[in-house]
Amino acid sequence: QQPVQSPQAVILREGEDAVINCSSSKALYSVHWYRQKHGEAPVFLMILLKGGEQKGHDKISASFNEKKQQSSLYLTASQLSYSGTYFCGTDSNDYKLSFGAGTTVTVRA
Amino acid sequence: DAGVIQSPRHEVTEMGQEVTLRCKPISGHNSLFWYRQTMMRGLELLIYFNNNVPIDDSGMPEDRFSAKMPNASFSTLKIQPSEPRDSAVYFCASSYGTGSYNSPLHFGNGTRLTVT
Numbered sequence: 312q313q314p315v316q317s318p319q320a321v322i323l324r325e326g327e328d329a330v331i332n333c334s335s336s337k338a339l340y341s342v343h344w345y346r347q348k349h350g351e352a353p354v355f356l357m358i359l360l361k362g363g364e365q366k367g368h369d370k371i372s373a374s375f376n377e378k379k380q381q382s383s384l385y386l387t388a389s390q391l392s393y394s395g396t397y398f399c400g401t402d403s404n405d406y407k408l409s410f411g412a413g414t415t416v417t418v419r420a
Numbered sequence: 421d422a423g424v425i426q427s428p429r430h431e432v433t434e435m436g437q438e439v440t441l442r443c444k445p446i447s448g449h450n451s452l453f454w455y456r457q458t459m460m461r462g463l464e465l466l467i468y469f470n471n472n473v474p475i476d477d478s479g480m481p482e483d484r485f486s487a488k489m490p491n492a493s494f495s496t497l498k499i500q501p502s503e504p505r506d507s508a509v510y511f512c513a514s515s516y517g518t519g520s521y522n523s524p525l526h527f528g529n530g531t532r533l534t535v536t
Binding site: 313341343345351352353354355358360398400405406407408409410411412413 | 524
């Protein structure tokens, strides 16, 4: 079953912050985050495992609340290069990722 | 590392024809996934292999779709006969270990399939 992402789209000016949420109706063992630019393949950003950890990748970080079956991706001080579609992928201990519908992020100068 | 290699990049075919998509995973990766991406349905998992063995093919839409992994460095996804609703971008991804739990997926550049 696919996780639910919100919002569907967000428009930012350079330097602004944004949060993308991902929730699942199933217990989660890990959450992945990927970014896809138009016409390209999804590119891995980070994995969060059970344990409620928080990770960071430059000024992009994420948290994972396994009790709530939710993860959030934080874009801080956004840059033009952050534009793209962000997908969360969830693993419910079945060794495969189900992806959300994606959140399209547009960063403008 | 060369990354995951898919071929062809683009495929245009007529309804009823057979289509074969190819994938070479990253050397040393033992999990391989085929995904299909459309605007309507997003990224859908079609089939997952581990150590060349199909583990989960519950996402394969119909008997018209089949996938094989004859060895650790090659996989194919075949559609026979193809239909216009099969038009999509098909991605192959590989990872190290058992499935996707704690290992990133590395995606190929995809094959854009158009069935007319």
